Amino acid sequence: xxxxxRIPDRTDRMVLSKVMSxxxxxxxxxxxxxxxxxxxxxxxxxxxxxxxxxxxxxxxLGNVGDLPVMAQVKPGELLDSLPxxxxxxxxxxxxxxxxxxxxxxxxxxxxNHPRFFAYFACTGSTPxxxxxxxxxxxxxxxxxxxxxxxxxxxxxxxxxxxRAATAIHRDW
Numbered sequence: 170x171x172x173x174x175r176i177p178d179r180t181d182r183m184v185l186s187k188v189m190s191x192x193x194x195x196x197x198x199x200x201x202x203x204x205x206x207x208x209x210x211x212x213x214x215x216x217x218x219x220x221x222x223x224x225x226x227x228x229x230l231g232n233v234g235d236l237p238v239m240a241q242v243k244p245g246e247l248l249d250s251l252p253x254x255x256x257x258x259x260x261x262x263x264x265x266x267x268x269x270x271x272x273x274x275x276x277x278x279x280x281n282h283p284r285f286f287a288y289f290a291c292t293g294s295t296p297x298x299x300x301x302x303x304x305x306x307x308x309x310x311x312x313x314x315x316x317x318x319x320x321x322x323x324x325x326x327x328x329x330x331x332r333a334a335t336a337i338h339r340d341w
Contacts, residue, residue, distance in 0.1 A: 218262040221262060221263070221266060222266075226298055230281060230293075230295065233281045234282060236282065237279070238278065238279050238285050239279075240275065240278050241276075246276070281293040
């Protein structure tokens with residue numbers, strides 16, 4: 170790519186993206202395929218943990234009104250309850266969720282609670298949670314974000330006030 174002082178065009182970005190992708194691969198790495206037993210097991214574990222996560226989120230959103238609005242821990246209490254060093258061996262996802270419920274949730278202010286009026290969380294709705302999941306999986310933000318990210322944010326920001334204005338006009 171020649172430096173001309175201009176903004177790189179689509180072709181430049183695609184070439185740079187391909188170069189960066191190739192550079193990130195170890196020289197001796199074979200591509201993982203769905204037929205690879207280790208990859209298959211990894212994806213099945215992910216699928217199971219994903220289902221458990223969605224169930225946890227659905228239960229949380231369905232019962233958030235029963236939880237205390239504000240965090241129920243004193244400063245430093247969560248840190249004191251965490252192990253001083255990382256575990257030597259990974260834990261099951263069920264254990265991680267249990268720890269999350271036991272340790273993390275009491276230290277959370279419930280933005281999705283019906284009696285929490287300080288801010289309005291945009292990621293608390295079910296469509297937003299699903300969008301966050303998709304973005305986390307496919308739209309990783311790197312020094313060279315994927316071309317899909319560039320138009321999404323400005324377009325969504327363009328829609329927002331127009332949608333609000335339509336709703337206000339309709340209600341008058």
